[in-house]
Amino acid sequence: MVSGNAEVGGGDPRVPIRVLLADDEHLIRGALAALLALEDDLAIVAEAASGPEALAMAGAHRPDVAVLDLQMPGADGVRVAAALRDAVPECRSMIVTSHGRPGHLKRALAAGVRGFVPKTASAEQLAEIIRTVHGGSRYVDPELAADAISAGDSPLSAREAELLELAADGAPVAEIARRASLTQGTVRNYLSAAAAKLGAENRHAAARMARERGWI
Incomplete structure (x- = not known):
């Protein structure tokens, strides 16, 4: 061989x-x-x-x-x-x-x-x-x-993907904000934008969809 x-x-x-x-x-x-x-x-x-x-x-x-x-x-x-x-x-x-x-x-x-x-x-x-x-x-x-x-490309920005990944294990917004060094309001805005892009009802559904598609 x-x-x-x-x-x-x-x-x-x-x-x-x-x-x-x-x-x-x-x-x-x-x-x-x-x-x-x-x-x-x-x-x-x-x-x-x-x-x-x-x-x-x-x-x-x-x-x-x-x-x-x-x-x-x-x-x-x-x-x-x-x-x-x-x-x-x-x-x-x-x-x-x-x-x-x-x-x-x-x-x-x-x-x-x-x-x-x-x-x-x-x-x-x-x-x-x-x-x-x-x-x-x-x-x-x-x-x-x-x-x-x-499958096409991910519609998520790098920051949206990062925060969705942090949200994927069910962490609360306060914990995500701490780990990402952002304010809670900024985190909510990013997660809402990500959910809207994916047509998901909330951040948890968006994280699940993104993970299933390999985007996070």
């Missing part, structure tokens, strides 16, 4: 691709690490269970490719990828997710993510995509790409 994929991975085929795995589900992460370790040209150099841990592990081990779960404690995979672009620029990032909504894909591409893959992919497919990403190419699941094209 190594000789057949050496050109895809690029560089010296005798030097394995250094991979960071980040997923808060320990069983999935462990199983994936074991399966990918069977590939002669891949080396799992670090594992992480949260966004902050992924950033720390990447800084310590300088992987070639970071395979990031979309939804992790502390920071999601897209935010980690955006941070890695500056902190470890030689590391290419890819997202593996069971929540592949159109808005997530667009956020990921904007953050510099090179691969976007559903968790239904086999370990063999994932290994091939890691090689593709390491070689400088991009891979996006075809179904997710088609959904993203048909």
Whole structure:
């Protein structure tokens, strides 16, 4: 398998691709690490269970490719990828997710993510995509790409999306205002505008709609 994929991975085929795995589900992460370790040209150099841990592990081990779960404690995979672009620029990032909504894909591409893959992919497919990403190419699941094209762009401003995300767990306006360093009146105005854009009856419904579409 190594000789057949050496050109895809690029560089010296005798030097394995250094991979960071980040997923808060320990069983999935462990199983994936074991399966990918069977590939002669891949080396799992670090594992992480949260966004902050992924950033720390990447800084310590300088992987070639970071395979990031979309939804992790502390920071999601897209935010980690955006941070890695500056902190470890030689590391290419890819997202593996069971929540592949159109808005997530667009956020990921904007953050510099090179691969976007559903968790239904086999370990063999994932290994091939890691090689593709390491070689400088991009891979996006075809179904997710088609959904993203048909869904259109988010109508929310960056601030509206930020405040809806803070509202998504049911936090009161006072708490949202404190966390966003805004007045309560300003927060209400932003949330009302976001709800109006989405045709939602209140901020909670708006947050739910935005999350379902991958806009937050």
